[in-house]
Amino acid sequence: MSARTRVREALIHAMERDDFSHCGGDFYARGHIRNISKVLGLDPEAMVHEYDELHGGVPLPVRAASVFQADKPINIRERRSPNWTMAMGVALAILVVFGVVKMMGGEETPTADIRPAKKSAAPHSAHARPLAGGQRRAGAALAPKQGEVVLQITARRPSWLDVKDSAGRRLFSGRMTAGQASVWRAQKALKVTFGDAGAFSVRMNGVDLGVPGSGGEVLKHSYKASKS
Structure with a gap:
């Protein structure tokens, strides 16, 4: 059994x-x-x-x-009010990061009035009026004088740009919108800092140089006049 x-x-x-x-x-x-x-x-x-x-x-x-009765009563959490302290901390951190990026790329202080080129304007208009700091509207004559550098920079998408002459004087510092184009000319050289090298196309003395760098790259480049 x-x-x-x-x-x-x-x-x-x-x-x-x-x-x-x-x-x-x-x-x-x-x-x-x-x-x-x-x-x-x-x-x-x-x-x-x-x-x-x-x-x-x-x-x-x-x-x-x-x-299945619990030994201790289960307390259901009450709905909390928004955590404003954490929200303020996140906002402060964003402001700090933004400030560091601005310091690394240069102060964004526009010194010239950049206006988008009108589609109806001729590429080499004889009536292009020079703007402050050696800047001309896109479409102005790009033929350089002896020892001069002429840059036409076009923004493919919104991005930040800084332009200085060979003596270090700032000709422009600010944000360009998509499709906006401007021309700068100076003796000897032009020093340009691109906030996003892939967001711009460059023509120097009438020669198409294409895109200066890759997308998202902060690039500093010096464009010098020909010695001939």
């Missing part, structure tokens, strides 16, 4: 003497009774019912709420 039911032989002998104290509790005792009843060909439920009658009756059902 022990081999067929996997119930220890000593436990079977104890159950035959109505001693269920070694079963480990009523739950296990009922399981052993069911196994032995099946092997003996008896009704397992009837035998379990008889056991319950002889040992205090059928156990009362246990409510799930009493089993």
